[in-house]
Amino acid sequence: MKVTHISYKDTGFFSETMKDYLDSDEKIQPFYNRYPSLQNFGKQLEEKKANNISTTQRQQLVAVLRNQYNNTQTSFETQQNIKNLLKENTFTITTGHQLNLFTGPLYFLYKIISTINMCEHLAMQYPNENFVPIYWMATEDHDFEEINYFNFKGKKVQWNSNQTGPVGRFSTEGLEDVFEVFSEHLGTSRNAIEIKEIFKKGYLEHETLANATRYIANELFGKYGLVILDADERELKRALIPYIEYDLLHETSYKEVSKTITALEKNYKIQVNPREINLFYITDSIRERIVFENGIYKVNDTDISWTKEEILDHLHSKPECFSPNVIMRPLYQEVILPNLCYIGGGGELAYWLELKGYFDKVAVPFPILLLRNSAQILSEKQQKKLEKLNVSKEELFLKQDDLLAKKVVENGETKVDFTQQKQFLQQQFDDLRALAKKTDVSFVGAVNAQERKQLKGLENLEKRWLRAEKRRQKDLVERIVALQNELVPNQSLEERQRNFSEFYLEYGADFIKVLKENLHPLQLEFALITL
Missing domain, CATH: 4.10.860 (DNA Excision Repair, Uvrb; Chain A)
Incomplete structure (x- = not known):
């Protein structure tokens, strides 16, 4: 096995926002609290200690987690981490992800491994504190079309369902058919049997998508102490009531985020735009925006409405019906967790950068933002092909036309x-x-x-001339195209296209072990791992 690194810039797949963030460019510094470094984690610890969640909140969080894990075979490490959350010297590192079918794109693994490794790194640096890795399941999302499939060896494995409302509450009914289709692609090897068991027990033995996803993530990462949280809980949302109330009355998130966007968009593309009210109303079958029109609060596309007094009464009696959208969800996370850092992809961190002014306004510490690890997996055979074709790691990520032009020129008899x-x-x-x-x-x-x-x-x-040379060097062109298409499917990073099962089928559980040993969250470089 061999691991090398290149700059994120050299992949060509990261935005100007992320490039400047990684460089700590002065243009972007006003939009975050602290840059991700060990020294700054120490400062973040001190700030969080001064603004820690209460003992009562910790007790409520642990009670919710224990209830959610009640029917899950839980590792000693995870049990200990849940227990440690009762202690005031315990802090969390959090990542979040949608409930994609069978984890969805490969980078799901990179997110969680980054989070686990960051906790282990901090535990060595700050031995008097405990650090717990949290996977925040996006159970209140409703974009089913974004999560109802995964890709396996170039084929789309898809689940069709007519259910509506928060996806975490979806019934897993109908996934038997998906299991049958997926099983046909896997074969009968030992690793294939393991994959089938994970899928089968996850989706066919759990009634909701949230419970199925918890089972699968726990199977893959439970031994590392990962704690999986479903925040679609009445008791957790009680802590968010004051912030929701303030937002309903004063449109705080809209005003503060809009101010930040005005400053941010001078140099960067805006990831998300706030609404006047950044909340959804949810039931088992509904997830619709709350809007304010003509002095009345309404649930969009329904007959549900309230006066100001009525909606505040409803909020206090039924907080579980109020769901923060992409603008307010990060605040919810920071209010209920003793959190130091959020780990996410470039798109996620880009919208977090819009939120610091809002956090300052409501006096909640803004977490450190850390770009998750990102990697390219190569087999030894693929590595040898790259070397034989004289294609460097950086060149691998060039646009295909540019790569071919470069190699055809280099290999031409006449320069x-x-x-x-x-x-x-x-x-x-x-x-x-x-x-x-x-x-x-x-x-x-x-x-x-x-x-x-x-x-x-x-x-x-x-x-x-290039077209003529490509025809003359047809064999070289075809070999380069075939190899790049293997490694960079659809001219996109493979982590966004492939599912972990492709690699698990080849390498088994050792694949996750190798990733954990070789992805270093504070290295802030793109990894190329040859297995």
């Missing part, structure tokens, strides 16, 4: 480079422009037009 010709042409037209300005300024437009025409002609010649 043709149009760069000098373009530079020479541009110099000639620079001289012509200078002459035109001295004699007849109106002539400059004609010079510019001719320059564009000449450069376009040179570019067309270059493209024709």
Whole structure:
């Protein structure tokens, strides 16, 4: 096994927002609290200690977790972590993810492993504190189309259902058919049997999607002490009541996040936009926005409505019916957990960066934001092919046309480079422009037009030459295309396309062990792992 690293920038798959965040660029510094470093974790600890959740909240959190784990075979490590949450010197590191069918894309594993490893790293650095890895299940989401499938060896394994409402409450009915289809693809090897057991016990022996997802995540990571939380709980939401009430009356999240967006969008793309009310109303079959129209609070697309006094009464008597959206969910997390850090992907951290002003306004400590680990998995055979084709790790992530052009030029018998010709042409037209300005300024437009025409002609010649070389080097082109398509499916990082089961089928449980040993959360580089 071999592990190398490259800069996230060199993959070409990370946004300007994330590149600047990783560089701690001064433009982005106002939008977060502390950069992820060991020293700053110490400062975050001190801030959280000064603003810790109460003993009562800890007791309530543990009571909820114990109830949720009641029918789950729980490792000693997880049991101990749940028990430790009662102690005021216990803090959490949290990641969150949707309830994707069979964990969905591969990066689900990277998120959780980053979270577990970060806790272990902090435990060594700060031995007087306890650190608990939390997987926050997005049980209140309703985007079923985003989570009802996963990809396996280029094929889509999909679950169809007409259920509505929060997905965590969905019945697992109908997943027997999905299991039959998936089983046919797996074969009969020892690893295939293990995968089938995980899927079968998860979805066919649990009644809800939340419980099934907890089982699967616990099977994969329970021995590392992962604690899995479903926050769709009445008793947990009681702690959020004051913040919901304040938001309903004053539209706090909308106003504060809007201010931040105005500053942030000067340099960066905005990930999400707030609404005047950033709450949903949920029941077993409903998840709809709460809106305020003509002095009345309403549930969108329903007949449910309240006056101001009625909605506040309802909030206090039925807090479980109020569900924070993407803007308020991070606050909910930080209110009920003794949390130091949120670990997420680039898109997630981009919307967290919109929230610091809101957190400041409601006086809740803003957590450290840490980009999850990201990796490319290669077999030894694929590694050897890369070396034989003389394709570097950085070049692997080039757009395919650019990669082929580069390699065709490098391997051509006649070295043709149009760069000098373009530079020479541009110099000639620079001289012509200078002459035109001295004699007849109106002539400059004609010079510019001719320059564009000449450069376009040179570019067309270059493209024709490349096409001819590609035909001549057909074997090389086909081998590069086949290999890149294997490793970078659909010209996207494989972690966004493939499911963990492809690798588990090949390597078994050792695959997770290898990832855990080689993904280092504070390294902040893209890993390439050859197995």
